[in-house]
Amino acid sequence: MAASTRKPILISGAGIASLLLAQSLHRASIPFQIFERDASVSFRGQGYRLRLSEEGLDAIESVLGPEQFQNFWDTCGKTGGSGFSAVDAITGEKASARPESPKDGNREDVIDEKPKGRTNNLASRDGKIIGISRGNMRKLFMFGCESYIQWSHHVTGYELTGSGVRAVFADGSKSVEGDMLIGGEGIHSKVAKQVSQGMLKVYDTGARGIHGQSPSTAFKGLGEGVWRIVDNSNPDRRVFLMTNVRPGEMDDPNVQFGWTMGGPPGSIKAPNDDYSIIGKPAAEIAKALTANWHASLKPLFDEMVESEAAFWKITCSTPSGVPEWQNDPRVTVIGDAAHSMTPAGGIGANTAVRDSALLGRLITEAGGYKNGVTAAYEKEMRVYGSEAVKTSYRIAHGNMGISIDENSKTV
Structure with a gap:
């Protein structure tokens, strides 16, 4: 300067x-x-x-x-595919998708506006979905x-x-x-x-989430794409998980992919309402919430890097x-x-x-x-x-x- x-x-x-x-x-x-x-x-x-x-x-x-x-x-990752694809957390089934084309879309933890079996076109350049940590x-x-x-x-x-x-x-x-x-x-x-x-x-919306990291090899059950995994098996504890699986890195255990879990008010709770906790306590809650998820999705939690887990409050102006x-x-x-x-x-x-x-x-x-x-x-x-x-x-x-x-x- x-x-x-x-x-x-x-x-x-x-x-x-x-x-x-x-x-x-x-x-x-x-x-x-x-x-x-x-x-x-x-x-x-x-x-x-x-x-x-x-x-x-x-x-x-x-x-x-x-x-x-x-x-x-x-440095950015470039993921192919037309956008979000839905996965049933309990059965592991991937829903058939019809393309949508909203302009907005940027974060790996985006909540899909039309999640039920549909796909949002999130590509922003070169027909790719662009992401970076x-x-x-x-x-x-x-x-x-x-x-x-x-x-x-x-x-x-x-x-x-x-x-x-x-x-x-x-x-x-x-x-x-x-x-x-x-x-x-x-x-x-x-x-x-x-x-x-x-x-x-x-404002505190009351909704909560947990961020996590897992070796990229744990995501092989999903494959490349931007995924929204939905668990509606318990109406009192509905949760979803968003993740972006990029190509070319799923065979390298030294590479980590992130995921974000979220839920409506009351679905994800921390001990003593302490949503500043990080590491193993947050990881254990994520594992408990996904205990009945399909075997193809279990590596995301069984192999997660516990030290990277963290709660977050969903806020809004x-x-x-x-x-x-x-x-x-x-x-x-x-x-x-x-x-x-x-x-x-x-x-x-x-x-x-x-x-x-x-x-x-x-x-x-x-x-x-x-x-x-x-x-x-x-x-x-x-x-x-x-x-x-x-x-x-x-x-x-x-x-x-x-x-x-x-x-x-x-x-």
Whole structure:
């Protein structure tokens, strides 16, 4: 990055949205600093794979440029097939499928809008379904920006100065003065709550899930494709599992594929309602839930890497969309901090990278901080962000029976 007398753009959080924004600033030689609460990029598990839509890929390509995007593209997995295929968890039977063609679809843990024996066409480029692990995406977006990340810095708010803004950390210390602060630290963002004066809320839908990893050899019973395994044998404990089985790796026990289990409210329970547990306790619950599944599916759980298992709460922003708050020219939010979504429709990660590309372009065109940049970003983001939240909620409401409103429990 070229030397500059300008104050840096401060970014809270080092998730995919924040890091892609950093790439945009880095390419434009605009100074920035990232503050991340974790101690390192490998501090905790990176969770599921992300499936990238056409819009998501376009946003990433617009930021990275031809050469860097080619490296990103080469790292992505490409799965054939027309889309989701359903499997009966008890019988192991694969349902015959009729093609559908919705545009949205990105994450491996997408909840299918039409799951009963139908297939959704999820291909986004070259007739392939494009996916990449969250961990690999973070590392690729971090390339060249490593020295601008300050680890173990938990942002809990900010203060405006006469000519800029400072991030405030959990220990009471403050950052250098920056020209802007971008909150990208996820659903628990303190920056989001402060800048929106509490209008940005994330609701607990009551639905729960478990992420898991297993050697790719355990997936031979499924074969290549994007699979939705459904267990409706117990009406009080309905669960489903999503996974993306990529070709060419099913014979290598050193390669792991991920899967995500989910269920409506009350279907998946953790001891003492502790949904932060990871590792063996989470793995044991997944195994108990699938004890009566077909033999062809049992290797997914018998051979799972127990240390990688983790619970997750399914959350969502206000179903009515991204609210409008009084704009602050120096502070705004991106990604899950702006619009948390259920996994239904698989829209969340792609919407996040759209945020990064849009805000990065506006800051670059302005040459850094300029009054009006955050207002222009928020105006455009609210349109596609609100539509994405509404879609993810509508599908999850129909498939999982979740129901939230302004009076629901927040996280």
